[in-house]
Amino acid sequence: MREGIHPKYVDTTVTCACGYSFQTRSTKPEIKLEICSHCHPFFTGKQKLVDSAGRVERFHRRYKKTEGKTIRKKVSSLSADRRDKKKEK
Known part of the structure; x- marks a missing residue:
């Protein structure tokens, strides 16, 4: 490593808004x-799980009506006129 171009690596105090703090090393002192991890819901066990199974069931109920059939959209008369003009050329 070249001398004088790298920042100093010092002992660092990491402080959370909940009041928890710990020591580590970094280029910043604080x-x-x-x-x-002491106040985040995922780590404390207070996390609420989203019911994704209900979403899947709702999707299947909604699209069960089509039963795998392809739904065709009605073509407007304007696009039909354009197709006819292309055939003439």
Whole structure:
């Protein structure tokens, strides 16, 4: 490594908004966090799970009516006129 171009690597205090703090090493002497593993719902076990199974069932009920049939859209008369003009050329 070249001398004088790299930042100093120092002991760092990481502080969360909940009050929890811990020591690590970084180029900055102090780091402030909004959320950490002690207050995040995923790590504390207070996470609410989204019911994705209900969404899948609702999707199947909604599209069960088509039963795999392809639904064709009605072609407007304007696009039909354009097709006729192309055939003439």
